Amino acid sequence: MCRIRFFNVQEIDHEYGYCYGYNKVSKNLILGNRKKLKNSNGMVFGVPGSGKSFQKKMEMGQVLCFSNDDIVVIDPMSEYKGIAEKWNGQYINLSQSAENVFYINPFHVPEHVPDKDRFIAEKAEFAYAICEQALKPADLTSRHIAVIDRAIRHMYDEYFKTYEGTKPRRRSKLACPTIRLMREYLQEHEMDNESARELIDQLEVFTDGTLDIFAREQSTSEENRFTVYGFSELGKRMRAMAMLVMIESITSKIKYNQSSGIATWVYVDEIHELWGDEYSLHAIERMWREVRKRGGICTGMSQNLVDALRNRATKTIVSNSEFMMILDQGVMDREILSELFTVSNEQINCVNGAEPGTGLIRFSDKIVPFSNKVASDNGLYKLFNTNFHEMVGNGG
Ligand SMILES: Nc1ncnc2c1ncn2[C@@H]1O[C@H](COP(=O)(O)OP(=O)(O)O)[C@@H](O)[C@H]1O
Numbered sequence: 145m146c147r148i149r150f151f152n153v154q155e156i157d158h159e160y161g162y163c164y165g166y167n168k169v170s171k172n173l174i175l176g177n178r179k180k181l182k183n184s185n186g187m188v189f190g191v192p193g194s195g196k197s198f199q200k201k202m203e204m205g206q207v208l209c210f211s212n213d214d215i216v217v218i219d220p221m222s223e224y225k226g227i228a229e230k231w232n233g234q235y236i237n238l239s240q241s242a243e244n245v246f247y248i249n250p251f252h253v254p255e256h257v258p259d260k261d262r263f264i265a266e267k268a269e270f271a272y273a274i275c276e277q278a279l280k281p282a283d284l285t286s287r288h289i290a291v292i293d294r295a296i297r298h299m300y301d302e303y304f305k306t307y308e309g310t311k312p313r314r315r316s317k318l319a320c321p322t323i324r325l326m327r328e329y330l331q332e333h334e335m336d337n338e339s340a341r342e343l344i345d346q347l348e349v350f351t352d353g354t355l356d357i358f359a360r361e362q363s364t365s366e367e368n369r370f371t372v373y374g375f376s377e378l379g380k381r382m383r384a385m386a387m388l389v390m391i392e393s394i395t396s397k398i399k400y401n402q403s404s405g406i407a408t409w410v411y412v413d414e415i416h417e418l419w420g421d422e423y424s425l426h427a428i429e430r431m432w433r434e435v436r437k438r439g440g441i442c443t444g445m446s447q448n449l450v451d452a453l454r455n456r457a458t459k460t461i462v463s464n465s466e467f468m469m470i471l472d473q474g475v476m477d478r479e480i481l482s483e484l485f486t487v488s489n490e491q492i493n494c495v496n497g498a499e500p501g502t503g504l505i506r507f508s509d510k511i512v513p514f515s516n517k518v519a520s521d522n523g524l525y526k527l528f529n530t531n532f533h534e535m536v537g538n539g540g
């Protein structure tokens with residue numbers, strides 16, 4: 145039970161704020177504008193079923209209604225399909241089945257590349273991550289990295305050379321580098337190198353056959369303000385790869401399209417799936433850091449705050465997120481949380497065993513106990529609900 149009488153009254157009441165429920169101390173509405181924060185990125189923590197996705201769906205609805213901003217959701221559990229349909233969004237299901245019609249090429253070159261050297265260096269970095277995934281459980285070594293560097297540099301140098309020599313109106317038709325092309329380069333030029341041969345072997349499943357969805361030319365998609373990438377049908381190995389590819393292509397989208405002056409809200413559900421892997425973690429850290437100045441507003445949803453604080457890199461992500469929602473945490477230590485910000489025992493009581501849709505909300509230095517519960521006969525509840533028994537009318 146959350147005892148609230150010991151709280152100092154703090155209000156979150158920004159101009160053009162979205163509604164995040166009501167303040168349990170003052171009973172006023174919480175109207176917060178994440179764009180007003182120094183760093184708009186955010187995290188939502190809570191045990192499964194505590195209402196993380198529900199809270200974020202409420203925010204997404206407001207972004208769509210009250211702004212011109214775009215939303216991209218990474219949806220590993222395929223639970224945003226209904227919302228995408230209802231809100232005229234685009235649901236892209238990345239699947240290994242033959243019916244799949246949508247391909248994302250992480251090596252795709254956008255129309256406008258302001259700094260080629262930096263672009264190539266970033267793609268090399270990304271290629272390490274992909275190869276690390278492909279090699280697992282074996283490790284990526286400095287020898288592999290040297291091989292990958294050569295391949296990436298060669299592919300992009302060739303591409304940009306051809307690009308320069310092509311008439312401008314034909315340039316958009318040029319074939320971009322792909323993972324498949326990288327493997328072919330290794331086959332042609334590096335067969336006497338043992339590390340290269342390992343990469344060639346391990347990359348095969350990702351370039352030929354059912355796991356090749358990231359190894360082809362990019363599909364063009366119609367512009368839509370609300371895009372959801374679902375990949376619940378992908379196997380475990382492919383999921384980590386999919387997360388990486390998604391983050392890479394979303395970062396590019398934000399970066400290279402910022403000129404239109406539109407902010408992009410990026411939601412990564414079940415972000416902890418990425419945290420165990422060094423390169424995925426690095427990719428997220430980079431996205432969190434880089435997109436801020438380019439109109440990106442990232443939100444991660446994860447289960448356990450304490451786990452996130454144990455690792456240096458995840459801790460950096462958390463402490464760089466000025467927006468935070470902490471929902472039910474089971475039982476959490478005050479000491480651990482107080483490393484991050486000042487909290488009282490009463491505030492901790494609001495997140496230990498909290499009901500779904502209640503907890504603590506933080507906007508920069510303000511931390512407020514909130515409730516944002518929606519009645520079960522409300523239309524939004526029906527749309528956002530993930531409780532299987534309730535959905536099938538089984539008395540849940
Ligand atoms: N704000 C809320 N108001 C009412 N019920 C909620 C709220 N948030 C969550 N719930 C209930 O909890 C269930 C699980 O919520 P969900 O967001 O899917 O959890 P999580 O993403 O943390 O696993 C929902 O289906 C709903 O029944």
Ligand SMILES: [Mg+2]
Pocket residue numbers: 196197198413
């Ligand atoms: Mg969820």
